[in-house]
Amino acid sequence: MPAFSSEGRRGYLELPLRRLQALGPLSSEEEDAVRGLQSSRTKLAKGEDMIGPGGGLHFLLDGWGCQVRELPGRRQIFAFVLPGDMIGRLPRDPVEETSFSYKALTPVTLIDAGVLCADLGSGAPRFPDIQAAITSFHGRARSRLFDHVVRLGARMAYQSMAHLLLELHDRQTEVGLAQDGRFAFPIGQERLGEMLGLSSMHVHRTLAKLKQDGHLLVGPGWLALPRWRELAQDVGYAVSL
Amino acid sequence: MPAFSSEGRRGYLELPLRRLQALGPLSSEEEDAVRGLQSSRTKLAKGEDMIGPGGGLHFLLDGWGCQVRELPGRRQIFAFVLPGDMIGRLPRDPVEETSFSYKALTPVTLIDAGVLCADLGSGAPRFPDIQAAITSFHGRARSRLFDHVVRLGARMAYQSMAHLLLELHDRQTEVGLAQDGRFAFPIGQERLGEMLGLSSMHVHRTLAKLKQDGHLLVGPGWLALPRWRELAQDVGYAVSL
DNA sequence: CGCGGAGTTGAGATTGTTCAAGGATTGTGG
DNA sequence: CCACAATCCTTGAACAATCTCAACTCCGCG
Numbered sequence: 001m002p003a004f005s006s007e008g009r010r011g012y013l014e015l016p017l018r019r020l021q022a023l024g025p026l027s028s029e030e031e032d033a034v035r036g037l038q039s040s041r042t043k044l045a046k047g048e049d050m051i052g053p054g055g056g057l058h059f060l061l062d063g064w065g066c067q068v069r070e071l072p073g074r075r076q077i078f079a080f081v082l083p084g085d086m087i088g089r090l091p092r093d094p095v096e097e098t099s100f101s102y103k104a105l106t107p108v109t110l111i112d113a114g115v116l117c118a119d120l121g122s123g124a125p126r127f128p129d130i131q132a133a134i135t136s137f138h139g140r141a142r143s144r145l146f147d148h149v150v151r152l153g154a155r156m157a158y159q160s161m162a163h164l165l166l167e168l169h170d171r172q173t174e175v176g177l178a179q180d181g182r183f184a185f186p187i188g189q190e191r192l193g194e195m196l197g198l199s200s201m202h203v204h205r206t207l208a209k210l211k212q213d214g215h216l217l218v219g220p221g222w223l224a225l226p227r228w229r230e231l232a233q234d235v236g237y238a239v240s241l
Numbered sequence: 242m243p244a245f246s247s248e249g250r251r252g253y254l255e256l257p258l259r260r261l262q263a264l265g266p267l268s269s270e271e272e273d274a275v276r277g278l279q280s281s282r283t284k285l286a287k288g289e290d291m292i293g294p295g296g297g298l299h300f301l302l303d304g305w306g307c308q309v310r311e312l313p314g315r316r317q318i319f320a321f322v323l324p325g326d327m328i329g330r331l332p333r334d335p336v337e338e339t340s341f342s343y344k345a346l347t348p349v350t351l352i353d354a355g356v357l358c359a360d361l362g363s364g365a366p367r368f369p370d371i372q373a374a375i376t377s378f379h380g381r382a383r384s385r386l387f388d389h390v391v392r393l394g395a396r397m398a399y400q401s402m403a404h405l406l407l408e409l410h411d412r413q414t415e416v417g418l419a420q421d422g423r424f425a426f427p428i429g430q431e432r433l434g435e436m437l438g439l440s441s442m443h444v445h446r447t448l449a450k451l452k453q454d455g456h457l458l459v460g461p462g463w464l465a466l467p468r469w470r471e472l473a474q475d476v477g478y479a480v481s482l
Numbered sequence: 483c484g485c486g487g488a489g490t491t492g493a494g495a496t497t498g499t500t501c502a503a504g505g506a507t508t509g510t511g512g
Numbered sequence: 513c514c515a516c517a518a519t520c521c522t523t524g525a526a527c528a529a530t531c532t533c534a535a536c537t538c539c540g541c542g
Contacts, residue, residue, distance in 0.1 A: 068389055071477070074397040077388060094380025099387040138334025145386060146319060146340040151312055152393035153438030154317040157498075188520060197394030201497055204522065220507080236312070397529075428490065440531055445490065461539090 012111070013037055015084030016059040018175040020133040023140070030129045030169075039112035041127040050087060050102035057088040063108030064186055067100050077195040078145060080105075080168065081188070084175055086113065086137055106186045140178075152197050157206045159235040160196050162215065166237040169225050173241060182217075182224035253352070254278055256325030257300040261374040264381070267326040271370045280353035291328060291343035297355040298329040298375070303341065304349030308341050309435075315333040320385060321346075321409065321428070325416050327378055346469055347427045393438050396476075398447045401437050402457065403476040411468050411481055423458075423465035 010199045017034045020026060026034070041061065044050060050065050051058060080102055081087055087102050087110075089095065116130050144167065151160040168185075172178040172199035189203040196203070210216035215231045217224040225231060233240045258275045261267060267275070282302065285291060291298060291306050306322035319341055322328055327354050328343050328351075330336065366372045386410065392401040409426075413419040430444040437444070451457035456472045458465040466472060473480045 069387065071391070071395060074395045078390055092376070093384075094376050095387075096380065096384040099384045135333075135335050139337065142335075142383070143337040143340045145390070146310065146336075149319055149386070149390055149393060150312070150317045152390060153436075154312060154315045168324045190520080195394075200520090201500080201522090202498055205498090208522090431488080441488090442490085442532080443530055446530090449490090 002078065003073055009037075012041075012061045012109070013059075013176060015061065015177075016086070016111075016113075017082070019086070019137065020130060022107070022174045024129065026129045026133065029186065030127050033116065033130065035128055037111060037113065038113070039115070041160040041163045042110045044104045044110065046106055048104050050081075050104055050108065055088050056112065057086055057090070058110045059113050060085050060087060061109040061111055062105040064106050064194075065102055065106075065108055066191070067212050068103050069100050075194045076197070077191065079141065080195070082168070082171055086134065090134070091117065092137060093208040099194045105191060109134065115201060142204040153208050155235075157196070157198055157202060158209060160198075161192075161203070162210065162231055163237050164192075164196060165225060166228060166232050166235070166239070170240055171230055174219075179225050180224070181228045182222060184221060185218075185223035186221055250389065252276075253282075253302045253350075254263050254300075255419075256302065256416060257327070257354075260327070261324040261371060262314050263415045264374045264377040265370065267370045267374065269369050274368055274371065275369050278352060278354065278356070280356070283295050283351045285345045285346055285349050285351065290346055291322075292353065296329050296384065297353065298327055298331070299351045300354050301326050301328060301459065302350040302352055304345060304347040306343055306347075306349055307432070309344050310341050313419055316435045317438070318432065320382065321387065321436070323382075323409070323412055324418065327375065331375070331379060332358065346432060398437070398443060398475040399450060401439075402433070402444070402447045403451065403472055404478050405433075405437060406451075406457070406464070406466060406475070407478040407480070408470060409435075411471055414482060421465070422467050422469045423463060425462060426459075426464035427462055441475055 005193075013035050017026075017031060020034065021031075021046070022085065030056055037059075042058075046209045050060075060081050062083055064083070065087065067078040067081065067087075069076050081102065103126065116127055117134055147163070147167065151163050155163065168176055169181065169183060171208070172183040177183055189200045189207070193200045193203045207216060215225060215227055217226060229239065231237075252274050254351065258267075258272060261275065262272075278300075283299075291301075293443065301322050301324055303324055305324070306328065308319040308328075310317050310319070322343065357368055358375055360366045388404070392404050396404065410419055410422065410424060413424040417422055428439045430448070433439075434441045434444045441445070448457060448459065454457065456466060456468055458467060470480065472478070
């Protein structure tokens with residue numbers, strides 16, 4: 001399924017570019033600056049730490065990751081990181097180092113994006129449009145954390161799950177990685193549970209109920225929300241499309 | 242109980258000052274800049290909106306508030322706002338407008354702090370130490386949101402409640418508003434429930450269990466954690482004192 | 483004195499967890 | 513190509529956590 005993977009050998013940077021462009025127009029020079037990123041790529045296996053302490057900004061070119069905190073005997077996932085997304089801390093970001101880390105949920109490819117934001121926050125940045133998009137990207141990520149708190153604190157499993165899947169659908173659609181409600185989904189039920197604060201068995205039952213209601217189709221490595229507009233209406237998800 | 246209220250007619254700004262100083266030293270000029278804030282104060286009744294859309298930075302001089310999202314038939318509180326805390330959005334903060342609002346949980350007094358951060362983000366700020374402290378304050382607030390997600394997603398009611406009370410104890414101690422584990426607590430069980438994602442009845446039962454275990458004392462408008470160090474150990478709260 | 487809001491308490495219904503076992507899928511080495 | 517292990521998914525039953533409903537108490541306030 002070609003539409004589900006990123007672009008192969010050539011154009012690995014199209015996906016990051018589309019993520020940025022979804023947040024604001026880029027001048028053609030700045031488009032080229034993104035496409036021309038020459039930093040060496042890093043491949044990591046499932047489960048590995050995506051960036052070390054103090055690590056700078058990176059794009060996730062391929063695979064899925066998560067922002068997570070590990071506790072004795074339990075993990076809490078704060079957010080899924082999708083292909084094309086940025087990870088890492090902005091320069092001078094005051095969030096505490098111990099709040100979270102990033103982990104690969106599948107094999108992933110990363111590329112350093114430090115040059116794009118090296119002068120972020122200074123008066124005359126080299127890439128003003130990119131800087132604006134990056135800032136906006138972080139704002140979106142922070143907004144989604146508030147949504148996540150609401151899922152965890154104020155919704156039942158069914159609504160919570162639907163809301164999360166709808167969010168992922170939106171984010172994948174925005175960069176062309178979803179068609180007709182269908183998109184790649186390489187995440188197991190265990191991990192979904194660590195995101196939503198549910199046991200994997202309850203995740204299973206909740207997915208079963210969604211399928212039963214005709215709101216969800218699942219195949220190996222993918223998933224579809226055939227009536228996502230209706231579902232969004234039902235569970236109070238504000239669609240951005 | 243004099244220690245539980247802020248400083249009366251004179252020195253209303255001591256509390257905001259101490260919040261800032263807890264995050265980094267201020268030059269004596271900048272101390273005076275905080276103490277000398279002349280903006281008019283605003284008094285709001287319980288339940289009112291603390292700042293309108295696009296409102297700038299304010300200090301909460303007195304009373305408690307919360308950062309909250311209202312849903313049909315339910316509310317989710319993201320954070321409690323304590324006396325001396327700052328609220329509002331930093332200039333150029335990219336978080337979406339609809340993510341949350343601020344509401345007064347008791348009668349409150351606010352003061353505009355716009356002048357302290359008007360040039361925040363520019364190369365040569367007028368108050369560098371204050372700017373650093375404000376930035377750091379927001380970083381702490383954001384870090385606490387991650388802690389909150391963990392409470393909601395990965396802990397049982399008892400641990401979750403203890404963790405929250407310990408956080409509030411820490412924050413009040415930091416500015417001298419708690420002694421021997423005891424501090425003002427003008428919040429009802431309903432609101433605690435809206436914070437922790439629990440029904441008020443379950444909040445009641447959870448508090449009862451904490452009292453029973455000798456970890457909690459409650460009086461009208463106050464609360465004490467007589468063995469907070471031990472409790473922090475028990476529930477995995479990282480004490481900052 | 484009566485009223486309203488908040489705290490208390492109990493019983494029963496729901497939601498979600500745990501434990502345990504069996505089935506499917508996938509990747510790997512022979 | 514097959515056997516095997518590892519991992520994930522599926523299912524059921526018992527249990528625990530939490531919610532809802534409903535009544536009752538207590539207290540502050542007019």
